[in-house]
Amino acid sequence: MLKVRVKLNEKKFSIPVPYSVLNLFSFIITSKRVNGFINKAIEKDGSKFIFPQIERKDLMPLLKGLSNHKGLVLVDTKLKDGTEVEVKL
Secondary structure: OEEEEEEEOOEEEEEEEOHHHHHHHHHHHOOHHHHHHHHHHHHHHOOOOOOOOOOHHHHHHHHHHHOOOOOOEEEEEEOOOOOEEEEEO
16 A cells, blocks of 8 residues: 655645555556547647656556565655655555
């Protein structure tokens, strides 16, 4: 389970993200239709960046590998205004 913890000044909250939600998100992000929507939105903005097509078979080893490294901190950020974000497996 991916755990996202956010601390804003005096407020704290945690968002647990199960691996099943990550798998669902990988289906969405790898679809050609969503990739087309993203690229059209980028073109409307005027940017020349193109969001690359990602293959599901390339993401599967990453998603399977995440469950093998429980407790690993992926992101730990503290800003000057007191905001803290931590993403942990």
